[in-house]
Amino acid sequence: MARKSAKDKVSNEVNAGSMADIAFLLLIFFLVTTTMDQDKGLLVKLPPWSEEAPEAKKLKTRNVFSVLVNANDELLVRGEPVNINVLREKAKEFIKNPLKLDNMSESPKKAIISLKNDRGTHYAKYLAVYNELKAAYNELRDEEAMKRYGKKMEDLPNDKQKLIMKDIPLILSEAESTSFGEEK
Secondary structure (H helix, E strand, O other), X not given: XXXXXXXOOOOOOOOOOOHHHHHHHHHHHHHHHOOOOOXXXXXXXXXXXXXXXXXXXXXXXXXXXXXXXOOOOOEEEOOEEOOHHHHHHXXXXXXXXXXXXXXXXXXXXXXXXXXXXXXXXXXXXXXXXXXXXXXXXXXXXXXXXXXXXXXXXXXXXXXXXXXXXXXXXXXXXXXXXXXXXXXX
């Protein structure tokens, strides 16, 4: 039998010298080309931070439309149980006060909607209530735009939109949540 020399032996090893470089390039490629989904949420503009204590204002109760969502996802508006299907209309009626009732807001500029949730409130219910209240303002602004200019709010130029938003400002105050099940 003939002996095999070292040159004749087949090597079972793979040259891995450039594998790290290839893996690094692939990692960079995927990091650069991958898009990340951004978190979505409510667009709420918070007031600027201030070290000074806020000035104490005495609000007239007639100008406050209090909305409470308790731990059982039940809706109370000004202490009365209400179905979410009528919340938007009740909010619009309160803000606009077309009959000039004493228990409704004095004007849209003075109307304040106070939203308070229990810590046990489901997020879906909170969003549904928030959307109804926001929709009430949007509908009032659209109605005002149609009355003044014959166009929807979104079709108006910015200067006219600002005039309507000044006359019907969105004043939605979120009160601090209560402990789980505290509000029934």
